[in-house]
Amino acid sequence: MNTASTGGGGREPRWLTEDEQRVWRAYLHATTLLEDHLDRQLQRDAGMPHIYYGLLVQLSQAPRRRKRMTELAIDAKITRSRLSHAIARLEKNGWVRREDCPSDKRGQNAVLTDDGFKILERSAPGHVEAVRQAMFDRLTPEQVGKLGEIMKIMAEGLQPQDSGADLPWLR
Amino acid sequence: MNTASTGGGGREPRWLTEDEQRVWRAYLHATTLLEDHLDRQLQRDAGMPHIYYGLLVQLSQAPRRRKRMTELAIDAKITRSRLSHAIARLEKNGWVRREDCPSDKRGQNAVLTDDGFKILERSAPGHVEAVRQAMFDRLTPEQVGKLGEIMKIMAEGLQPQDSGADLPWLR
DNA sequence: GACTCATTCTTGAAAGTTGAACTATGTGGG
DNA sequence: CCCACATAGTTCAACTTTCAAGAATGAGTC
Numbered sequence: 110m111n112t113a114s115t116g117g118g119g120r121e122p123r124w125l126t127e128d129e130q131r132v133w134r135a136y137l138h139a140t141t142l143l144e145d146h147l148d149r150q151l152q153r154d155a156g157m158p159h160i161y162y163g164l165l166v167q168l169s170q171a172p173r174r175r176k177r178m179t180e181l182a183i184d185a186k187i188t189r190s191r192l193s194h195a196i197a198r199l200e201k202n203g204w205v206r207r208e209d210c211p212s213d214k215r216g217q218n219a220v221l222t223d224d225g226f227k228i229l230e231r232s233a234p235g236h237v238e239a240v241r242q243a244m245f246d247r248l249t250p251e252q253v254g255k256l257g258e259i260m261k262i263m264a265e266g267l268q269p270q271d272s273g274a275d276l277p278w279l280r
Numbered sequence: 281m282n283t284a285s286t287g288g289g290g291r292e293p294r295w296l297t298e299d300e301q302r303v304w305r306a307y308l309h310a311t312t313l314l315e316d317h318l319d320r321q322l323q324r325d326a327g328m329p330h331i332y333y334g335l336l337v338q339l340s341q342a343p344r345r346r347k348r349m350t351e352l353a354i355d356a357k358i359t360r361s362r363l364s365h366a367i368a369r370l371e372k373n374g375w376v377r378r379e380d381c382p383s384d385k386r387g388q389n390a391v392l393t394d395d396g397f398k399i400l401e402r403s404a405p406g407h408v409e410a411v412r413q414a415m416f417d418r419l420t421p422e423q424v425g426k427l428g429e430i431m432k433i434m435a436e437g438l439q440p441q442d443s444g445a446d447l448p449w450l451r
Numbered sequence: 452g453a454c455t456c457a458t459t460c461t462t463g464a465a466a467g468t469t470g471a472a473c474t475a476t477g478t479g480g481g
Numbered sequence: 482c483c484c485a486c487a488t489a490g491t492t493c494a495a496c497t498t499t500c501a502a503g504a505a506t507g508a509g510t511c
Contacts, residue, residue, distance in 0.1 A: 122405035129416055132428035136415075137334075139431040140311045141357050142438035152499095158467080163308075179489060186312050191468060193491055198466085215476045215489040234293035244307075245300055247437050248430060255426045257303035259419060260310040266418050267313035323469090329497080349460060362498060364461055369497085386459040386506045 143243050150239045155232035156202070160187065161195055162236065165204060165229050168221035175220040177210060204228055314414050321410045326403035327373070331358065332366055333407065336375060336400050339392035346391040348381060375399055 125133060147159045155162055167184055168174050176184075182192040196219050199205040204225030210216030221229075245253060296304060318330045326333055338355055339345050347355075353363040367390050370376040375396030381387030392400075416424060 122408050123412060124408055125411070125416070128428075129424065132424055132431070133411060133415070135428050135431035135435060138357065139435040139438070140315075142435055144311075145357070146438050160467095177489085186309065186316070188469075189490060190470075190492085194467070197491095210489090213477075213489075215474095217490065237293050237295055240296070240304060241294060243438055244304070244434060245296070247433050252426065252430050252433075253300065253303055255423065256430050257299075257306050259423050259427050260303070260306035262418050262423075263415060264306060264310040264313055267310070267317050267414055331497095350458085359499075360460060361462085361500075365497070368461090381459095384459080384507075388460065 146243060147236070147239060151232065151236060154235045155228060157199070160185070161199060162229075162232070164192075164195060164199065164219075165221060165225055168205065168219060169226060169229055173220075174226070175208070175218045178217050178219060181219055199225070317414060318407070318410060322403065322407060325406045326399055328370070331356070332370060333400075333403070335363075335366060335370065335390075336392060336396055339376065339390060340397060340400055344391075345397070346379070346389040349388050349390060352390055370396070 144159065151157060151159050151162050157165075163185055164181065167181060168176055178192060178196070179189060182189045185192070187195075196205055196207065200207060202224075204222055206220050206222055208218045208220050210218055248256065315330065322328060322330050322333050328336075334356055335352065338352060339347055349363060349367070350360060353360045356363070358366075367376055367378065371378065373395075375393055377391050377393055379389045379391050381389055419427065
């Protein structure tokens with residue numbers, strides 16, 4: 110980390126300009142509202158929060174509809190701990206089951222069940238519609254393009270850098 | 281709501297195109313990483329999650345550094361319940377205190393304490409720096425402008441619409 | 452004033468998240 | 482084989498969020 114100055118020990122901070130503040134607030138505003146909106150939509154229509162839905166989607170797209178826990182955690186950008194809890198809950202719903210990894214006795218695969226797949230089929234249309242209404246229906250193609258570029262750049266800058274300690278790399 | 285079709289009863293859903301999917305994934309990816317990053321940064325440097333920090337900021341900018349609970353909840357885009365818990369926690373830290381609203385006996389003001397203000401002064405530089413590094417340092421001025429427009433549009437479309445039931449308008 | 456309904460805020464329990472500690476297995480060297 | 486250390490996943494406790502009540506005050510109507 111080169112954020113030694115982050116603690117407040119540095120010189121005059123580079124405050125945001127008026128314009129930047131406006132953009133930042135708009136960003137926070139929009140992202141919060143959208144996340145809340147999707148969480149509610151999916152909680153209502155699929156009985157789970159957005160992140161859990163995302164896990165099922167990942168599994169549905171994986172070969173044989175299964176994935177190693179760690180891999181799933183990385184792809185979904187969550188900690189293994191969080192994933193453990195999440196899979197436990199989804200397992201209770203009968204939408205996922207665990208299976209021992211044949212090649213590594215430490216490992217577990219999360220497997221999407223048929224019930225899980227059905228839930229996905231059933232709720233996917235409503236979810237896509239919600240995403241469309243919130244984003245793609247409201248933006249011009251040009252804006253969508255720009256948004257894609259911008260988000261890609263931001264994501265790159267935040268990629269779980271190197272490491273240093275135990276396993277902060279995993280987030 | 282005109283989302284009658286959301287439940288899955290409608291006709292063929294308007295799936296996302298390949299490009300749209302890419303943008304959507306990039307959006308989710310970037311926003312998740314950034315939120316996590318800021319949450320950690322603030323938890324580490326200020327001892328509270330991002331949203332709590334936002335509450336202190338709001339208070340610091342309000343006249344006399346105080347605000348009615350409901351108003352604060354709306355501005356911060358959270359439920360009053362969540363705010364109640366949050367303020368309780370911040371109060372325990374000594375960064376905020378409650379005071380009865382003089383004009384409405386039902387009301388409460390959340391007041392930023394001197395300690396709260398100090399925490400803010402102390403952690404603001406690091407926080408701005410984190411935001412800069414994640415967003416403004418990586419985007420061109422043109423991109424920042426576009427991002428602002430885009431986020432504004434999205435936020436407008438998600439504004440706590442009307443209502444219907446109890447108080448879902450408040451989110 | 453009494454009724455009714457709206458508004459403000461809090462509370463409690465259930466659900467979800469976090470970070471650290473823990474178990475078990477894999478890996479590379481002596 | 483034995484050791485030290487890395488990896489995979491889970492678990493626990495503390496914390497945060499959500500949802501559904503609930504207590505109190507305000508406002509409008511008769």
